[in-house]
Amino acid sequence: MRRAPVADLLLAGALMVLGVAGLAAPWAGNHDRSPEVAGAVLVVLAALPLAVRRAWPLASLLVIAGSTAVYLVRGYPYGLILAALAVAVYTAASRLVMPRALLAGALALAPLAVHGLLPGGGSVPGAIASAAAWVVVPFAVGWIVRTARESAARDRTLQAQRFAYEERLRIAQEVHDVVGHGLAAITMQAEIALHVLPKQPQQAEAALTAISRTGKEALDELRATLAVVRSGEAGGERAPQPELARLDEFVGRMAGAGLAVTVEVTGAPRRLPAAVDLAAYRIVQEALTNVLRHAGSPTAAVRLDHRPDRLLVEVTDEGRGAPSAAERPGHGIPGMRERAVALGGDLTAGPRPGGGFQVCARLPVPEPSS
Numbered sequence: 001m002r003r004a005p006v007a008d009l010l011l012a013g014a015l016m017v018l019g020v021a022g023l024a025a026p027w028a029g030n031h032d033r034s035p036e037v038a039g040a041v042l043v044v045l046a047a048l049p050l051a052v053r054r055a056w057p058l059a060s061l062l063v064i065a066g067s068t069a070v071y072l073v074r075g076y077p078y079g080l081i082l083a084a085l086a087v088a089v090y091t092a093a094s095r096l097v098m099p100r101a102l103l104a105g106a107l108a109l110a111p112l113a114v115h116g117l118l119p120g121g122g123s124v125p126g127a128i129a130s131a132a133a134w135v136v137v138p139f140a141v142g143w144i145v146r147t148a149r150e151s152a153a154r155d156r157t158l159q160a161q162r163f164a165y166e167e168r169l170r171i172a173q174e175v176h177d178v179v180g181h182g183l184a185a186i187t188m189q190a191e192i193a194l195h196v197l198p199k200q201p202q203q204a205e206a207a208l209t210a211i212s213r214t215g216k217e218a219l220d221e222l223r224a225t226l227a228v229v230r231s232g233e234a235g236g237e238r239a240p241q242p243e244l245a246r247l248d249e250f251v252g253r254m255a256g257a258g259l260a261v262t263v264e265v266t267g268a269p270r271r272l273p274a275a276v277d278l279a280a281y282r283i284v285q286e287a288l289t290n291v292l293r294h295a296g297s298p299t300a301a302v303r304l305d306h307r308p309d310r311l312l313v314e315v316t317d318e319g320r321g322a323p324s325a326a327e328r329p330g331h332g333i334p335g336m337r338e339r340a341v342a343l344g345g346d347l348t349a350g351p352r353p354g355g356g357f358q359v360c361a362r363l364p365v366p367e368p369s370s
Contacts, residue, residue: 009051011087016047019080042071046084053091058104061088065107072112086138093142094149101143108135169338175222185214185257185292210256242285243277244304250285251302259292260299267306276363279339280304280313283347286336287315287359295319295357310345311363318356336361 020040046067049060068085085108092104112135193207242250251261272280284302291300297319305312333349340347340361347361 005051005054008053012047012050015050015080015084015087016044019043019047019084022079023076038074039071039076042067042074042076043079043081046071046081050084050087053088054095057088057092057095058100061092061104061107064088065110069110082134086134089135090138090142090145093139094146095142101139105135105139108139183218185253185289186211186218187293189214189257214253214257242281243274244272244281244284247281247284247302250281250288254288254292254300257292258298259288261288262299262301264301264303265306266303268308269304269306272311272365275343276311276365279343279363280311280361282339283313283336283359283361284315286332287349290332290359291315291317291319291357297356307365309367310365313359313361313363315359316352316356333359 020043023039023043046064049056049063053060064085065088068081071081089105089108092108093101096104189207189211193204193211196207197204247263251263254261288300288302291297295317297317300315300317303312303314303316305314333347336349336359337347340363343363345361345363347359349359350357352358
């Protein structure tokens, strides 16, 4: 943006010098009038406004069109003054709204039309050709450039809006996974505490302790997730994210909530990309939370199969086998599927033939760069 005024000053200066020099050229005397100071002044008046053409396109065009009209009516030879007019027309068409741009084009056509109709001004077809060359073509090019610029701006705006929407969905999914698991575990422990409180107060105390611990852990993880959002906006260092290496901690919390989970790791475990690691952890977390909420099963099994090109994540239970509330849009299974698809993988979920429910995610793992 800072270079534009300098470029416009150079353009105005070049057309001014070359236009005045053109008046003194040998062929200039072959026209109706000999070169004189008035012609040079008109050339200067037509070139100077180009220095501010971007800031005041219509005013610049008015001055240039007026100077060009007087120049042609006085019979001076065609020259670079018409180039100044063409540049002004282009600028007006590329920067003004349609009604004002059309007005600017009409003002630019006036000097050429008047000159073509005057005695000795040439033929009507010649005037039409001049108008097309010095006004119509620059106007069309300017309008095309303006349309392309506005279209690109709209595309950038839509892209920014789409990115912001996707980012909000991602953050909402993270918060849902953290809070959803914590609330499910707390609800289960609260039901246990209420059930055993009259006869087994010690077991109720253990359940309340588990509620306190689970609430604190969920709150800590929620704070870490929000810290990631804040640090990402500020460009700071990102907080650590959950990963499969911490899966044993989560399984321990599920056991405290009344769900016994077994974990089986097969294949050749290796360091996973951060996005895959986080997605696998969140899928296991959400799937086990759904078991705790809806399946009515005391046990669940997790299998992590490390294959050369992908990670297979399976979570199974022996409960009722119905997805129930997990199928609500934007939660549960849809949220897990979105995580898998975002990485180029897929996820299937449904009742097992022999009873129970199964979630199976296939997450591509790119080859490590050498």
